[in-house]
Amino acid sequence: MLTDPHAVYAHMREQAAACPMRSLDGSLMWVVGRHEGVRSVLADPRFANDPASAGAPLMQVDAMRNLGLAEELIPYLADTLLDNDGAVHSRLRRLVAPAFSARRLLALRPRIERLTDDLLDEMAAHAEDGVVDFLGRFAYPLPITVICELVGVPMSDRPAWLRWTHALSFEQEKLGETLGPLVDHTRALVESRRARPADDLISELIRAQDGDRLTDRELVTMVLSLVIAGHDTTANFLANSVWALLTHPEQLALLRADPELTPQAVHELLRWCGPVLVSRLRYVTEDADVGWASFQAGDAVMAALSGANHDPREFPDPERLDITRRHRTRGEAHVSFGAGPHYCLGAGLARHQSEIALRRLLARWPSLSMAVSPEELNWQPVSGMRKLERLPLRLDGARPAGPPLHRDRPGPDGASA
Template sequence: MTTTGTGDVHDLMAPDLVADPYAGYGRLREQGPVVGISLLGTPPALLVTRQDEVRAVLTDPRFVTDPELVGGENMRDRMLAQMNITEDLLPYMSRNILTTDGADHTRLRKLVSRAFTVRRVQTLRPRVEEITAALLDRIAEDGADGRPVDLVEAFGYPLPITVICELVGVGESDRAQWHEWGRVLTSMDPTRIPGVLRSAVDHVQELVAARRAEPADDLITALIDAQEDGDRLTDTEMVTMIFALVVAGHETTAHLISNGAYTLLTHPDQLAVLRAEPERWPQAVHELMRFRGPVQFTQFRYPTEDVEIGGVAVAAGTPLMAGLLPANHDPRAYDRPDELDVRRDTGRGEGHVGFGQGIHYCLGAALARQEGEVALRMLHERFPDLRLAIPAGDVTWTPRPGFSRVDELPVLI
């Protein structure tokens, strides 16, 4: 058994790792199941790199997201300080459904989980298909006469932001603003994030006030009703819940769609399988999530007691992250892990950890899978000759640690 505190500390902002995360995180994974890392000037922490160990961390209740429960270094607040988040805005970023544990997490998740059940998501499918068809009509118009169309802006973003905003209760006139806010808030740009965060918080407070005055058939009204019926939901929690749902509900799904479109266009043999066997589309979305999922690693977690991870002793309170990207390409878990195979047998469950596992499993996973399936299937059915407008090697990926995102995806229809 080895102990933590030994070995190199790898900067997750290092240019080579950001530029080619698949090779970079692969090297880290093969160095060991647990490696030392730093991010945005934080003290050294740990990254769990292999499939079995990542699943264990995500499902073991001894690992929590709130450092106050273990007296550990608050890495989240350290990173927020690097983003110039002021004291009055900190509560809107530091504590939400993504960063709480135990009874608090259960209470918050219960308030919104009914909106994202598989049954509820199935009722949304006709609307998702309707939105998709309208976007494809616009792409057909914009791409007429051989003009290239950027699928990220024309398709990847508009579908999920429309769906989540309709579900939550954000008006159509405000959605372009949310798109820009989401882009900035995931940019790690300390010069812009504080101002955008303040604008977004003010906007959500206005939405809540409007729904208190005039209820509607949306999630904001449902949260207000729950609060007035006696469920413990503070005004700050109300804002952070809506804020987290809208940002998380469109950012990751947008890039599942865009990354998936790029991946299929660069793997024509796998696209041919789906054309011949369209019943495989749901399975293909899982494989695309494994192969080119948008999220590289989780938020920080902290063991509540001394633990062992893959033969490595980790002391209580040690900050660590679960590496979703390296785990999803772990040759110990997958045959030919660096090959796309839409016929891949996922076995039990999803066959990947792209949506996480355990109590913090992605709340909107069913909706994201459905949007990804509908979007990619209808895109390729509508445009059978769809192709990249530039060489595949010239497609740029957003250089952002923690995320794998196509920056622009120009195509010809």
């Protein structure tokens, strides 16, 4: 599975429109991997994110209890925007959506460019014999800094947030001791913004707290969800993209020759090597005949995004990476950001960061290469994800360093950089 997860999901896709599979706890679920089926499941309100709406066991909550998470902390991870459907989901999403508008992203672009240049400088400064880990020195710091800036996390707190969010992703056994301080810190941050509002998402959400539209717990949960979800997938997409380009030199050459292909390349890379392989489980709220399959109320269904993104019914020669690929339909053909009402809220921000990062990285180092062979890279054993442990790059052929580093952003170790 780690070696080639796409082949596994492709095999299930070709077995049946809905392939039965046993989950880790032995329960039955259906894996949908064809492009048409995945889009159908993700858009159909009868396939809900909340298991309670289908009378299904609360497996996520049970898993958190088994990890020793205190009951009062569970809602901050298990009652988020992603865990709700229908009117509750629409209300929460409507409140936060303006922060990710095209206008806000355009205004944020100069700052993302400056942060990118700073981190590229730091990559060069921390390289040993010309080699540096792209994930640790660039791919993770960039999106956590950007999302913290958008949300309103002060610069002095960002190193701590990076440690906390990293622990939540990679140290599940420390869930309780990590989440508690993070919740307390976020509550304090909300109170400080109540006293001194700013031009950030926290202040906007506080202004939205009229009547019962947004409770204090919902506000803190929203902030945590956006920061946690807003950096990990983007970081791993950046690493996967650089790995893909460096192992496909003809595609890299095309992109170097025509940087205007970058937006199109980002979409193709999302299709070909997006880090999220499957959706969250969906639960069928009523018997549903969708034409290509029939489901019973209470069934658990997983949409295999990888299977859909490599489905030959939608993408001719799907295993070929082609940054000039054209599609039959307008808009986004891949499903790496999902589809339907739970379509990724931060999709525009993720694309924006990725385009800027890839353009500036490739322009900065014309002879960029991997410092190890592709066979030496290790993929993390994370279910449903495609994530590298490290991506060592050789920065040969670097142009002379640009202006001095900006001094208004903490470095990876918390010191001024």
